[in-house]
Amino acid sequence: MSRAGGRARKGDERTADPKPEPSALAREVAATVPDTLSEFWADDFARRWRGRDRTTAFERTLLDRLLAKVDPARVFELGTGIGRLTPAFRARAREYVGVDLSLDLLTNARAHLGNDRPHLLVHANVVHLPFVAGAASAAGLIRIYNHLTRPGAALAELRRILAPGGQFVASASVRPSITTLELDLHDALARRAGVPFEGLTFRPEPVVERRAHRMVVFFPTRRELDEVLARSETSLLAEYGVGVNDLYLFRRVRFPVDDLMESGRRHPRSMLFPMRWFVGRWGAPDGRPLPPLSEIFACPRCHTPLGRVDLDSDWAIACATCRFPIEFRDSILRAVWSGGPGGGEGPAPGPAPTGSGGGASPSPGRSTAARGPTELI
Ligand SMILES: C[S@@+](CC[C@H](N)C(=O)[O-])C[C@H]1O[C@@H](n2cnc3c(N)ncnc32)[C@H](O)[C@@H]1O
Numbered sequence: 596m597s598r599a600g601g602r603a604r605k606g607d608e609r610t611a612d613p614k615p616e617p618s619a620l621a622r623e624v625a626a627t628v629p630d631t632l633s634e635f636w637a638d639d640f641a642r643r644w645r646g647r648d649r650t651t652a653f654e655r656t657l658l659d660r661l662l663a664k665v666d667p668a669r670v671f672e673l674g675t676g677i678g679r680l681t682p683a684f685r686a687r688a689r690e691y692v693g694v695d696l697s698l699d700l701l702t703n704a705r706a707h708l709g710n711d712r713p714h715l716l717v718h719a720n721v722v723h724l725p726f727v728a729g730a731a732s733a734a735g736l737i738r739i740y741n742h743l744t745r746p747g748a749a750l751a752e753l754r755r756i757l758a759p760g761g762q763f764v765a766s767a768s769v770r771p772s773i774t775t776l777e778l779d780l781h782d783a784l785a786r787r788a789g790v791p792f793e794g795l796t797f798r799p800e801p802v803v804e805r806r807a808h809r810m811v812v813f814f815p816t817r818r819e820l821d822e823v824l825a826r827s828e829t830s831l832l833a834e835y836g837v838g839v840n841d842l843y844l845f846r847r848v849r850f851p852v853d854d855l856m857e858s859g860r861r862h863p864r865s866m867l868f869p870m871r872w873f874v875g876r877w878g879a880p881d882g883r884p885l886p887p888l889s890e891i892f893a894c895p896r897c898h899t900p901l902g903r904v905d906l907d908s909d910w911a912i913a914c915a916t917c918r919f920p921i922e923f924r925d926s927i928l929r930a931v932w933s934g935g936p937g938g939g940e941g942p943a944p945g946p947a948p949t950g951s952g953g954g955a956s957p958s959p960g961r962s963t964a965a966r967g968p969t970e971l972i
């Protein structure tokens with residue numbers, strides 16, 4: 596995976612061109628995925644997470660406690676990234692399914708999977724999941740909400756693939772918060788002459804986009820997040836304020852984990868907590884068993900079930916209804932669909948994509964600030 600470049604410095608030629616040439620991988624994915632951001636997969640996630648082990652330990656613990664309350668029969672991790680939280684999912688799930696839009700990251704996540712329990716890796720877009728309805732007993736979407744141009748569509752997909760009554764754990768960074776203030780301060784100081792400073796924290800729009808090199812993050816207000824959840828008819832079962840320990844200033848502080856969780860539970864909407872983690876659910880369990888793992892796949896474009904597939908050898912097929920190509924190779928199901936004609940969801944005209952073509956344009960950035968000291972994602 597190519598690097599997004601380090602923090603911009605004065606005189607550094609990267610500051611002169613805040614949007615460097617994307618890698619081949621970034622170009623390929625950007626061309627097929629208008630639902631998501633243009634080039635964030637070219638970022639160096641491992642580097643972003645260096646020095647933040649305490650945050651990861653905290654999030655694994657919190658996730659473990661929340662997953663202890665869900666049906667562990669088959670848990671999906673949507674947006675595996677480099678697999679930072681995969682051990683927490685694996686520890687609870689009787690069967691684990693990991694999904695990511697970046698094949699590169701998904702391959703990294705594989706290193707966190709043992710061979711003791713059934714698991715599957717799936718290269719797909721969370722807005723168009725290649726699974727039949729009711730395939731999952733529970734799911735987690737951590738630190739992905741703020742990457743999505745259409746988070747409500749992702750929630751609708753999640754609702755479709757969860758068995759009735761299935762629960763999910765998700766996180767979203769909101770504003771205003773102590774972190775957006777920290778980012779604003781950084782951006783104000785790093786601003787290049789002549790570039791107007793707008794800031795994130797107190798802007799009136801429901802969602803503000805922040806672009807830092809190739810990474811784009813959408814920041815909703817607390818109210819906007821509430822509205823997206825209300826529109827998706829999610830029943831909220833619990834919510835936590837999270838993330839104060841990930842502030843640049845506090846990374847070396849050894850917070851008592853239980854106290855931190857308890858205050859996040861008591862004050863989930865405090866400005867001190869830049870992220871909200873919440874547990875949601877739709878409907879009530881109907882007692883029906885999940886389909887077997889070999890029968891959970893469907894076309895990501897038209898949702899026609901693939902029937903029973905072989906999970907021990909490679910294969911490639913076209914959807915019986917829309918001819919969308921789906922492949923199982925190196926134990927990874929590959930079925931990235933980006934939306935397109937008929938779905939009214941993005942440019943991507945033409946035939947079903949095979950990994951290139953489609954014509955999405957990069958998402959328009961408002962600010963071109965350099966990456967700040969606070970890494971939200
Ligand atoms: C900031 S990372 C977080 C990864 C992991 N959950 C964690 O907390 O470390 C966001 C991940 O979401 C994935 N992602 C973003 N948009 C996606 C989409 N539309 N479909 C699937 N994965 C997506 C990215 O490839 C990336 O791995």
Ligand SMILES: [Zn+2]
Pocket residue numbers: 894895896897898899914915916917918919
């Ligand atoms: Zn199809």
